[in-house]
Amino acid sequence: MMDALIKPLIRESKDNPVYMALVITGALSLLFLLLPTLDLWVSNLFFSETDGFWAKQSWFFQRLRRMGILWPRLIILGLLLFLVARLFAPQLRKLISIAHALILILTVLLGTGLLVNLVLKDHWGRARPIQTDVFGGQWPFSEVWLIAGNCEKNCSFVSGEGSMSFWLFGLLFLVPLAWRKVSFWIILIFASLFSLNRIAFGGHYLSDILLSWSLTALVMALLYHLFSDKSPLGWTPERLETAWDRAGAWLCSKWVPPS
Template identity: 55%
Template structure:
């Protein structure tokens, strides 16, 4: 049974990602108490969300903020460096690097932070009257005016944590399974830590994962159909090298003019 489900997910990943969004949405609309119960596990009337006072969760929060941003900067730096040092192509496949950059922009960037967190207005747990705040609790997909910016629905840090799973595409095939489990564990810890801090409800986390995965799968499928990971991969590498050669030539010409 388990093997059959895994095979089905591998054959139709976009379908199952869409189903995950629908099923999770239905679950938390039918049983909103799941959000409250999960957050209550980390809350006390005297200490609030008490894990915020401990060293390890605080450091984990900082890691969750730093690591995805540093990764994006490194990927951008690699793509730019490839223009000047073509031999760097031996390190990582350029189509995978471009996919990761585009998926970060479209998923965590545009959908999560640009659309949902900006417009849905869901108060964070710590902002609700159930956990010491002033606003009432609102359910998933319910637009409110409680929070004005950087709101609870859905989680940006969980979205970026899930996005990190895509880094397995940069690794040799033999390393991907173990690395995938390691990244999944890190994603889970970073994401669930936000519940412990009162920053997000469980539904914010799970729907953030599902939505980010949905965007990444759509983008990957489009790039795959365009041949980016197949017959056109070498062509893309060569075009990037040609653009780098042209850029270096123009910069050299500009430098000669400036010296004169």
């Protein structure tokens, strides 16, 4: 009976990343709704009655967080500079495709920026672990997807830094196929460390991290579909390259005087 239910899900997920992200998000949500104490158990591993969330005082964990914030920002800046340079240097199309650069930048804007930070973190009101009475704070613990109304802004559900950590997997679009396997494991290690760091600091629960990953994956998968060869809007990679070339040529005609 279970095989009859699970096998079609697995088969469909392999062919449809959007469907896979939806299934994973649903499964994670169900897991933490059925086992809410799992969040408390994991956070308690990093909590001491005498020192609180002791990792916040650790030089290593502090530096790790700074890396997790700085690295994605530098990469985003590099992508933006590439898109500008690509307008005036068509030969750069051999380095990175416009489609992949746009997928990464729009995932940050629509996924991490809009969905995670503006919609969920600012309106769901889930108190961070360090703010809950379980760990010495003032607010009660609330479950995933429950609009609690405790924290007013920049709350726990879901994790913005967790979302940016998962976003690093999008860099696999830019890596040659022969390097993707080793690149995947390197990114997995760093993304996991950056995300685990937020739990160790008492800033987020495990569910905040994992759901930020799956929701970011959902946004990335949707954008990948929109900018693929099967784009329902006609935004295929080749059309985007052509549009960028035309935009660059128009800008050059306006800014560069004829010889």
